[in-house]
Structures are given as C-alpha cells and as structure tokens.
Amino acid sequence: MGAPPGYRPSAWVHLLHQLPRADFQLRPVPSGFAPQEQEYQQALLLVAALAGLGLGLSLIFIAVYLIRFCCCRPPEPPGSKSPSPGGGCVTWSCIAALLVGCASIGIGFYGNSETSDGVSQLSSALLHANHTLSAIDHLVLETVERLGEAVRTELTTLEEVLEQRTELVAAARAARRQAEAVAQQLQGLAFWQGVPLSPLQVAEEVSFVEEYRWLAYVLLLLLELLVCLFTLLGLAKQSKWLVIVMTVMSLLVLVLSWGSMGLEAATAVGLSDFCSNPDTYVLNLTQEETGLNSDILSYYFLCNQAVSNPFQQRLTLSQRALANIHSQLQGLQREAVPQFPSAQKSLLSLEETLNVTEGNLHQLVALLHCRSLHKDYSTALRGLCEDALEGLLFLLLFSLLSAGALATALCSLPRAWALFPPSDDYDDTDDDDPFNPQESKRFVQWQSSI
Numbered sequence: 001m002g003a004p005p006g007y008r009p010s011a012w013v014h015l016l017h018q019l020p021r022a023d024f025q026l027r028p029v030p031s032g033f034a035p036q037e038q039e040y041q042q043a044l045l046l047v048a049a050l051a052g053l054g055l056g057l058s059l060i061f062i063a064v065y066l067i068r069f070c071c072c073r074p075p076e077p078p079g080s081k082s083p084s085p086g087g088g089c090v091t092w093s094c095i096a097a098l099l100v101g102c103a104s105i106g107i108g109f110y111g112n113s114e115t116s117d118g119v120s121q122l123s124s125a126l127l128h129a130n131h132t133l134s135a136i137d138h139l140v141l142e143t144v145e146r147l148g149e150a151v152r153t154e155l156t157t158l159e160e161v162l163e164q165r166t167e168l169v170a171a172a173r174a175a176r177r178q179a180e181a182v183a184q185q186l187q188g189l190a191f192w193q194g195v196p197l198s199p200l201q202v203a204e205e206v207s208f209v210e211e212y213r214w215l216a217y218v219l220l221l222l223l224e225l226l227v228c229l230f231t232l233l234g235l236a237k238q239s240k241w242l243v244i245v246m247t248v249m250s251l252l253v254l255v256l257s258w259g260s261m262g263l264e265a266a267t268a269v270g271l272s273d274f275c276s277n278p279d280t281y282v283l284n285l286t287q288e289e290t291g292l293n294s295d296i297l298s299y300y301f302l303c304n305q306a307v308s309n310p311f312q313q314r315l316t317l318s319q320r321a322l323a324n325i326h327s328q329l330q331g332l333q334r335e336a337v338p339q340f341p342s343a344q345k346s347l348l349s350l351e352e353t354l355n356v357t358e359g360n361l362h363q364l365v366a367l368l369h370c371r372s373l374h375k376d377y378s379t380a381l382r383g384l385c386e387d388a389l390e391g392l393l394f395l396l397l398f399s400l401l402s403a404g405a406l407a408t409a410l411c412s413l414p415r416a417w418a419l420f421p422p423s424d425d426y427d428d429t430d431d432d433d434p435f436n437p438q439e440s441k442r443f444v445q446w447q448s449s450i
Contacts, residue, residue: 007381009276012389016272022046033273033281044266051262055255058407065411091235094412097405098228104401105225111394112217114387119210121383126203129376133192133199136367140190143360147183150353151176158332158346168336175328175350178321182357185314185321189364191296197289217395220260224253224402231409238420247413254406261399268392275385282377303374311368315361322358329354 009017021029021043029043155176162168227249234242274281283297290297299307309315329350336343366372 013275017276048262048266055258090415097408101405108398111391115391118383118388123203125376125380126199130199154346182321195290257402264396300373303370
C-alpha cells in the first residue's frame, strides 16, 4: 500500500509566497520561511508597517478634510434656516459607509471562526500524535517489564527444577537469552521517551494563545458593531451628543482596524512562506529540539516508499526471537513435563507471557508505521495552511473594509451633525415639563406680567 496523501499548498499559499519581500534597507529578501534570521524578521515587520503607513495617511486625509470643512466653508446668512446644499448626500454617504462596516463585521466573524477551526485542527492533530507516542512508550514499557518479570521468576524457577537434566537447563537458558534479547530490542522502539518536546505541551500552548486571539477579535467585532449601530441611531434621532461620542469611538476603532490589518498581513505572509515548503523547516526544527535521528523523523514526516521504516529490523528480530522461544518452550513441554511435573506451571505462565508479548508486538507494528503519525501531520498542516490561512485572509478583508468605512464615516459625521437642528437635544422633551427651557422662559414671562 502506498503512503497516505499528504498536504498540498493551496493557490492562496502560492500567491502570497510570490509577493516580493524586503528588509529595512529595501534589499530583497528570499521568501523561504526563516523566522530566526534578522532579514526575514525585518521583511515581516515591513509588511506590518505598511498598515501603519495606511493609518497615518488615513488620519492625515481625515484631518485635512475636516480642517477644510471647518475653515473654508462659506458663512451662512443671518437667520438662514435652509439646509446647506449636499446635506442629504453627506448623510446618506455616512449611512452607506456604516452599513458597509456592518457587512464587514459579518466577514470578520466568519474569518475568526475559520481561523479558530484551523487552529483547532492543529491542536487536535497534536493531541492525537501525543496519544500515539504515549501508547508506543506504554506498550514498550509494559512488554519489557513483563519479559523481565518472566526472566526473573518463571525461567529461574524452571532452571532450578530442571537442574538434573543439563540439556533441558541449556534449553531454558537459551530461552532466557532470547527473552532478554527481545526486551533489549523493544527498548529501542520507544523513540520518543525522554524527548523534551511534548506534543501535548505544544497543543496546550497553541490552544491558550488561540483562545485569547479569538476573544480579542470577538471584542473588536462587537465594539465596531456597537459603534456602527449607535452612530446610525444618532443620525436617525439627530442626537448631536451621541454622534460626537461615536465619532471619537470610530477614531479608536479605526486605529484598531489598521493595527489588526498589519498583524494579519504579516502573519498571512509568514504563514504562506511556511506552508509553501513545511517539511524542511519542521524536520530541522524537530531534530534540533528533540535530537532524534533524521531517518526516524523523515520516515514519519514524509511517509513515502523512498524512506524505509527505521524500526523494521528491530521488529523482525523480536518476532523471530519470540518464535524461537515458542519452539524451545514447546520442546520443554514435551520432554520436561513427564519427568518434572512441577515445571508445568512455569511453562504455562511463560506461554501466557509470550502470547501477551506477541499481541503487544503486533500493536507496536501498527503504531510504529508512519501512516498514523503522518496523517496527524497532514491534518495539522491542512488546518494551519488552509482553514487558518483562509480565515486570516477574511480577517484582512474585514480590517480593510472596516478601515475604509470608518474613514468615510469620520469625514461625513461632522458635516452630518452640522445639519442637525439646534434644538435636537430638546426634541423629546414634553412641552409641559417645567425643566424644558422653552417652558421655563414662558413661565418667567408670565410671572413678570403679573
């Protein structure tokens, strides 16, 4: 049977990987994933800095527009109550921008969910790989302990019982040597035992970071949703104070949107570089962190017919040794039991130990095959390089639309509230309310007439 299908880079990975990169001196930087190199770090920081540049240009444009609006508009004639020309267009452009912002929030929620799903696949794959590695260690430890117990008890007792027949003692000692050889071969199968890198720990750290990342984006999306809705409410009720407060909040959300855009762009570019050729980086990093042989890591990460199972020889020798022990115990069963009936109990116990050992060995053959761990590796890559990357791109689109919508709204809101009637703060008051300024004025005039 061939190797299981592996991960294949998507079109988005190829597209982002082809984008040019440069360091702070604007010198070209190779697009290979190398987070430990200073030039590559500078290239990603430069990508994030483009969002900062966009934020600066947006703020400058908004400031220039508002200064021009405040200082360069023609004076209104005294007592004029007619709305300024283009007022309706300004209000509707502001409403349209806020509706675009609301639509971008839906895109942001989808992107946040997709990113979370991709990271969840990564965590699940790491947990499953940890379960497989732990099962291998457990089976090896259990089998070696069982064989060691059999050597120390049953085989020792059997040699003492058969001491009158030297040829039978020699057969028992041969079985002892074979059992010790099997235990020694099996100890080499627990290749992850004592390795400082734990997939469980990595999965927990990834889940911890993802939990706070997801929560931060949900709060940002909810904040922008509230700003858009309350701004629309202020425009509908022509409440100047509400529009002013939401204008300040829109400026805050605009800064946050551009900041998240820079983070998303740098992460998407770096992730595309990793996903274009993940095997080389993961192999080198895992070998550096674990100190394992490159043949073992290549077998599990690549899982193709060009790389053979590095444990196949140990498994084959163990199976042959167990078969030899079975033959020797069957010979002792035929020759020793009629003469030494007390040897029957030790031989039956040894047969049971060998059966359990053979069952564990069959499980180890399945667990040590590259198919299971390579499937986890491919699942992790698909979650990270497909779902998570797609979610990042949707979040990037959300940040872009949000920044554009909020910038448009910030330019339109001051012109919109300038069109509100002066008495907008008292529109909802009752005419008979003594705290109404108009009613208070009439009350004073009535008192003076008396």
